[in-house]
Amino acid sequence: MPKLTIDQREVEVPPGTTVLAAARQLGIEIPTLCHLDGCEPSTSCLVCVVKINGNARLAPACATAAEEGMRVESETEEVHAARRIALELLLSDHLGDCLAPC
Numbered sequence: 001m002p003k004l005t006i007d008q009r010e011v012e013v014p015p016g017t018t019v020l021a022a023a024r025q026l027g028i029e030i031p032t033l034c035h036l037d038g039c040e041p042s043t044s045c046l047v048c049v050v051k052i053n054g055n056a057r058l059a060p061a062c063a064t065a066a067e068e069g070m071r072v073e074s075e076t077e078e079v080h081a082a083r084r085i086a087l088e089l090l091l092s093d094h095l096g097d098c099l100a101p102c
């Protein structure tokens with residue numbers, strides 16, 4: 001069972017668990033739009049990005065498997081800015097073509 005830290009909090013999860021699910025286990029809320037529990041990740045919105053092991057490139061929490069020793073940051077200015085940009089890009093191209101009233 002991989003043990004990792006998310007925002008300096010340790011969590012142990014079954015193999016194959018995503019970073020998103022591991023965060024939820026800790027009560028850490030990572031925003032999502034395209035993620036649907038039980039479905040393959042499409043990684044099309046990128047509002048769930050997190051920083052992993054200090055890497056410059058952010059990763060989608062919904063599609064990244066938790067690994068032993070992984071260090072995840074989900075509440076930094078850099079992460080918030082990247083999520084905001086992802087959301088702004090989505091909204092900039094939104095044509096109001098939803099079926100449900102929104």
Ligand code: FES
Nearest residue numbers: 043045046048062
């Ligand atoms: S929720 Fe859309 S990429 Fe993760």
